[in-house]
Amino acid sequence: MKMKFMALCLMAGLFVLPSCKKDKETTPTPPPVVANPTLRAISPAAGPKNTLVAISGTNFGTNSAVLKVFFNNVQASIQSVNDTLITALVPVNAGTGTVKLEKNSTSVSGPAFDYYVTNRVLTYAGNGQGFADGNAAAAQFNVVSGVAKDAAGNLFVCDRDNHRIRKVTPQGVVSTFAGGTMGFADGTGAAARFNQPYCITIDGAGNLYVGDRINHSIRKITAAGVVTTLAGNGTAGDATGTGSAARFNEPIGIVADPSGTLYVADYINQKIRKVTTAGVVTTYQNILAFGLALDAAGNLYGTGYYNHFIYKFSPTGAYSVIAGSNGNAGITDGTGTAALFNFPSGITVDGNGNLYVCDAQNHRIRKITPAGVVTTLAGNDPGVMDGIGSGASFDTPLGICGDFANNAVYVADFNNSRIRKLIVD
Numbered sequence: 001m002k003m004k005f006m007a008l009c010l011m012a013g014l015f016v017l018p019s020c021k022k023d024k025e026t027t028p029t030p031p032p033v034v035a036n037p038t039l040r041a042i043s044p045a046a047g048p049k050n051t052l053v054a055i056s057g058t059n060f061g062t063n064s065a066v067l068k069v070f071f072n073n074v075q076a077s078i079q080s081v082n083d084t085l086i087t088a089l090v091p092v093n094a095g096t097g098t099v100k101l102e103k104n105s106t107s108v109s110g111p112a113f114d115y116y117v118t119n120r121v122l123t124y125a126g127n128g129q130g131f132a133d134g135n136a137a138a139a140q141f142n143v144v145s146g147v148a149k150d151a152a153g154n155l156f157v158c159d160r161d162n163h164r165i166r167k168v169t170p171q172g173v174v175s176t177f178a179g180g181t182m183g184f185a186d187g188t189g190a191a192a193r194f195n196q197p198y199c200i201t202i203d204g205a206g207n208l209y210v211g212d213r214i215n216h217s218i219r220k221i222t223a224a225g226v227v228t229t230l231a232g233n234g235t236a237g238d239a240t241g242t243g244s245a246a247r248f249n250e251p252i253g254i255v256a257d258p259s260g261t262l263y264v265a266d267y268i269n270q271k272i273r274k275v276t277t278a279g280v281v282t283t284y285q286n287i288l289a290f291g292l293a294l295d296a297a298g299n300l301y302g303t304g305y306y307n308h309f310i311y312k313f314s315p316t317g318a319y320s321v322i323a324g325s326n327g328n329a330g331i332t333d334g335t336g337t338a339a340l341f342n343f344p345s346g347i348t349v350d351g352n353g354n355l356y357v358c359d360a361q362n363h364r365i366r367k368i369t370p371a372g373v374v375t376t377l378a379g380n381d382p383g384v385m386d387g388i389g390s391g392a393s394f395d396t397p398l399g400i401c402g403d404f405a406n407n408a409v410y411v412a413d414f415n416n417s418r419i420r421k422l423i424v425d
Helices: 002-012
Strands: 038-043 052-058 067-071 077-082 085-089 097-103 106-115 120-125 144-149 155-159 164-168 173-179 197-202 208-212 217-221 226-231 251-256 262-266 271-275 280-285 292-294 300-304 309-313 319-324 344-349 355-359 364-368 373-379 397-403 408-413 418-423
Touching: 038 097, 038 106, 052 097, 052 106, 067 077, 067 085, 120 155, 144 208, 144 408, 144 418, 155 197, 155 408, 164 197, 208 251, 208 262, 217 251, 251 292, 251 300, 262 292, 292 344, 300 344, 309 344, 344 408, 355 397, 364 397
Parallel strands: 144 197, 144 397, 197 251, 344 397
Antiparallel strands: 038 052, 052 085, 067 097, 077 085, 097 106, 120 418, 144 155, 155 164, 164 173, 197 208, 208 217, 217 226, 251 262, 262 271, 271 280, 292 300, 300 309, 309 319, 344 355, 355 364, 364 373, 397 408, 408 418
């Protein structure tokens, strides 16, 4: 009876015989493996506070909230992140040391970063008087008087007594961009001739303009190295006019405005001349000038080399003294006319209106705020020492240009025949 019931249940699908095999056990899914991050390189590997650096590596992820970057144990501000690249700003007072990355609870160390403190002076190119192209540390110049920087980070140097314009790439390679034998000739590259090229500026299109001192003319150099004469004809004089009809007498300072109009310190004539892109020369102001600089508002600043002071012309031509005492040489920090200079020469201006001045015979670099407060950034007695503040030395710094996106200025260190780099705040 029992067997019959089981058979009926099987037929009806109501009864299932127990399996002779053990049920298969379910294996739990393991958690995903998360690879630890690695640090490979940092670029640039040196710089001052607020330098934007790129940190390359692996397994960073894309969530900046779980990442922290430290420079010598001082936390940085992360700007962007993807799985293989982090950008960050170098923090204030980072100091020189290892770069470290924390991701969640994992910490890894990478390469070291060389922190540049404010007012640190470095030798950027040149190792003494002479002539040699090549690596910046081995290159030689023969009295440098002017320097300008293009948008790609190349420096162009007036190598006065080599009668050349030299180029220094961001990688530190020095080459001859134009000129060679002393003379007066247009041409391309080494075919061109200069006679003591003294000052240099650059326009928005990348054209260079040179005050060719003993040729008494303004030369134009294209980005391809083609040299032409914009104004003057090789003869000293004092005349307005167009192109070769104009006359200068030792142009030693030059600056370009955004439109390409030039302002020239016509030294012996004791005038500031204005030169259009078409080579039309007029007299802008009757005043002795050496270095010239323009700010974003169109104010023109000049250094009175023999008068030991800094002055300004507004866009309307209004004149004022910024700092220094007319006719009184000295070395005193202070405000306005209480400050003293000793043959101020090159000058440049940053986006905040701060001026940076080569105080030539004090062998120092001075800073002037928009309020006229003068401080000494670097320099001491004449010498050629790298260092910080008064621990560094120059010998007659003459030309200067700004690299304010990277918190720096470059100085043509005249008697040392070197280009020096000064980290500024």
